[in-house]
Amino acid sequence: MKSTAVPAISVSGLTKRYGRNVVLDGVDFTLDEGVICGLFGRNGSGKTTIMSILTAQNFPSGGQIRIFGEDPYENPRVLPRMCFVRENQKYPDDARPHHAFEMARLFYPNWNDELANELVDAFNLPRCTRIKKFSRGQLSAVGVIIGLASRADITFFDEPYLGLDAIARQTFYDRLLADYAEHPRTILLSSHLIDEIADLIERVLVVDGKRIVVDTEADELRAQAFSIVGKESAVDEFAAGREELHRERLGPVASATIRGHITDDDQARIAALGLTSGPVSMQELIVRMTQHYSEGALR
Numbered sequence: 001m002k003s004t005a006v007p008a009i010s011v012s013g014l015t016k017r018y019g020r021n022v023v024l025d026g027v028d029f030t031l032d033e034g035v036i037c038g039l040f041g042r043n044g045s046g047k048t049t050i051m052s053i054l055t056a057q058n059f060p061s062g063g064q065i066r067i068f069g070e071d072p073y074e075n076p077r078v079l080p081r082m083c084f085v086r087e088n089q090k091y092p093d094d095a096r097p098h099h100a101f102e103m104a105r106l107f108y109p110n111w112n113d114e115l116a117n118e119l120v121d122a123f124n125l126p127r128c129t130r131i132k133k134f135s136r137g138q139l140s141a142v143g144v145i146i147g148l149a150s151r152a153d154i155t156f157f158d159e160p161y162l163g164l165d166a167i168a169r170q171t172f173y174d175r176l177l178a179d180y181a182e183h184p185r186t187i188l189l190s191s192h193l194i195d196e197i198a199d200l201i202e203r204v205l206v207v208d209g210k211r212i213v214v215d216t217e218a219d220e221l222r223a224q225a226f227s228i229v230g231k232e233s234a235v236d237e238f239a240a241g242r243e244e245l246h247r248e249r250l251g252p253v254a255s256a257t258i259r260g261h262i263t264d265d266d267q268a269r270i271a272a273l274g275l276t277s278g279p280v281s282m283q284e285l286i287v288r289m290t291q292h293y294s295e296g297a298l299r
């Protein structure tokens with residue numbers, strides 16, 4: 001299911017301006033069907049803007065976007081195939097969860113009532129309370145349930161975890177993976193809790209400086225850096241001539257994040273220098289790479 005002739009999403013040269021403020025400038029990426037992809041980036045980097053443009057809730061200022069090969073604007077072939085779970089979703093004042101689910105059932109052809117009901121129990125959601133009275137986490141749970149039970153061909157989750165406690169977030173991740181295994185589809189998930197979703201995602205996109213700066217398979221990303229720790233003079237010796245993403249010092253001891261695959265020769269040299277090496281978490285790697293890009297080191 002990994003590659004199809006027509007990608008689920010294709011974006012080329014996307015720009016977006018709000019007045020004179022250019023927030024996206026030349027965003028390019030494609031996403032095949034049947035992939036869970038993480039969309040990461042700092043606050044205000046444009047993640048919500050990208051999702052809202054892809055779901056035709058916002059207009060691009062330039063460039064081209066295609067959903068299953070088609071322009072999504074006012075396109076009845078494409079719009080019911082996409083579900084956008086956004087942070088500030090509004091519901092009518094008197095709506096209870098079942099009202100929101102009835103609306104979703106009308107719109108999404110693959111909607112599954114049984115799954116929605118199971119999830120209401122899994123998230124301990126009160127069935128008879130008006131959504132207006134819900135806590136922040138309960139409100140997020142309504143969005144997550146709609147996102148999962150819609151089984152849309154492409155589901156966009158934009159920071160869907162706000163207010164959800166650790167147990168509820170784990171419930172979301174577990175149910176997402178379980179349902180995705182039975183009903184593969186395309187999922188674009190933005191989050192600041194990178195390590196929490198690192199094991200869910202197969203693909204990574206990072207937006208920074210108005211464009212996509214990282215576009216890679218998750219496994220490849222994990223292998224793109226390693227850390228070394230030990231006496232600073234030994235760290236200096238090992239790091240000389242290599243791309244160093246980050247360094248920290250504590251007295252005579254330093255730890256450096258080095259970009260690149262660690263080789264057998266590297267391992268031997270690390271041991272000979274009395275250093276220790278370790279993996280870098282996806283969150284740390286993305287944070288370090290984003291800082292590095294922001295400092296202009298890679299441009």
Ligand SMILES: Nc1ncnc2c1ncn2[C@@H]1O[C@H](COP(=O)(O)OP(=O)(O)OP(=O)(O)O)[C@@H](O)[C@H]1O
Nearest residue numbers: 018021023041042043044045046047048049050159
């Ligand atoms: N309707 C709007 N009018 C003017 N500026 C906007 C509008 N919507 C977003 N912006 C600006 O566009 C930029 C990108 O915002 P966006 O919400 O897409 O970022 P984000 O990556 O989703 O941020 P966060 O991680 O904080 O949710 C920000 O600088 C924001 O202020």
